[in-house]
Amino acid sequence: MTWNTSYRGDGTVRADAALPEPPPWRTFPVRSAAEVFEPPTGLTEAVNAALALRRPLLITGGPGTGKSTVIEQVATELALGPVLRWHVTSRSTLGDALYRYDVLGRIHAHRLQQETARVGGEAGTDDIASFLTLGPLGTALLPSSRPRALLIDEIDKADLDLPGDLLDVLERGEFRIAELLREEQRSAWVRTWESEDRRLVENGHVQCTEFPFILMTSNGEQELPAPFLRRCVRYSMPLPTAGLVRNVVRRHLDLDVGESGPAAELVQQFVQRLAGGESLAIDQLLATLHLLSGPNGSESAERERVVSLLMRDLSGA
Structure with missing residues (x-):
């Protein structure tokens, strides 16, 4: 065994008990598995087809078969930057993946400004951009010199309408931020996903210049609509x-x-x-x-x- 029975269940305190060394994949910060992943037959062709056609790659297979590791290796080899991740659940919506608007935070900030002004202080400005954050898909669609890598994990767990909602965005590579359009804010510096970086959004419109490399995974728990599948390069992980x-x-x-x-x-x-x-x-x-x-x-x-x-x-x- 690579471990000893440090815990014995007898209630005796052993402050000097030696704990086992972790396995290589459970050291922190977590190391990328890109260097040790070996693509099965046909996977490199599927990745290159998706890159050449500017289409999402849909990989189907059981849990733990390395589906989500593929994008780590692609992003590392092609220098696409940190992988953006969207973990899909039955409650996921396209809107959340594009951007998020903290309306309650803005209401609270507005009330604080009113209170500050009431006591004679400087109220400040009401900038809606401070309450907007681009989601993983929205960040991936920002203009860039090189495509970003986006993982849409377990797309088959989504509500039945989500794959259809994705179609227009994946076809056009663009979306609009309704709140900026409604308030006629022509320029806004909006925070990107899982970062403090801000990017300029003009006229509420985000349009990609390089279509992102999108890898979607599925455990095959539900069928995806044919129009959606038609727009993907598909690959099944072999046994x-x-x-x-x-x-x-x-x-x-x-x-x-x-x-x-x-x-x-x-x-x-x-x-x-x-x-x-x-x-x-x-x-x-x-x-x-x-x-x-x-x-x-x-x-x-x-x-x-x-x-x-x-x-x-x-x-x-």
Whole structure:
């Protein structure tokens, strides 16, 4: 085992107890997996087609198959800057992805200005731009010399109307900020997504000059409308082979898994369970091998308990 039983459940304080070293993918700040990700057959062609056609890339596959890692590698190799991320839920709307208007914050600020003026102070100005923030999609559509990289994660979890709402924006590469138009504010410096940077928006209009590289992921939980699919380059992550899994283990753990032995058996069981329809993620296998790869990783009841704990089907409770 690569870990000792630091916690024993006996209530005894052990302030000097040595804690195990974290696995490589759980050190912080989190390191990008771009260097260790190996694209499966056909994925590089799909990425290059999406880049050439200026179309979103839709990748379908089970959880933990590396779908969202693809964009990290593309953004790193092509120097597209930090990846913008939009994690979709059933409550997600196109408006939130484009920009957000803090109307309650503005009302509160207006009341404070009125109170300040009442007692003779300087009331200041009411700048609507201070209460606007571009969303991840809105930031990706800003004019730029190079396309930005945008991850739209789990698009299949969206409300049924969201893919249709996206179509016009993805086709035209532009949108308008209604609040700026309504107040006839011709120039506004608006904050960008997850940044203190501000970009100038003229006449409430944002128009991309380079269409962003958009990667959308789907677990296949619901069908997406045909008009939406027609505008995407589509790729399905294949079921991994034993050889591919061994290569992933080598890249992530610097561990060579042979054709036989306990580690090889775990890899083979993992591949067979996936082929049988179970829902498992590669990081479950990596975590299990990480814990069992130390000098104490022998066949034992503890070993079996670790395997049972970490290699549970994700479709169950």
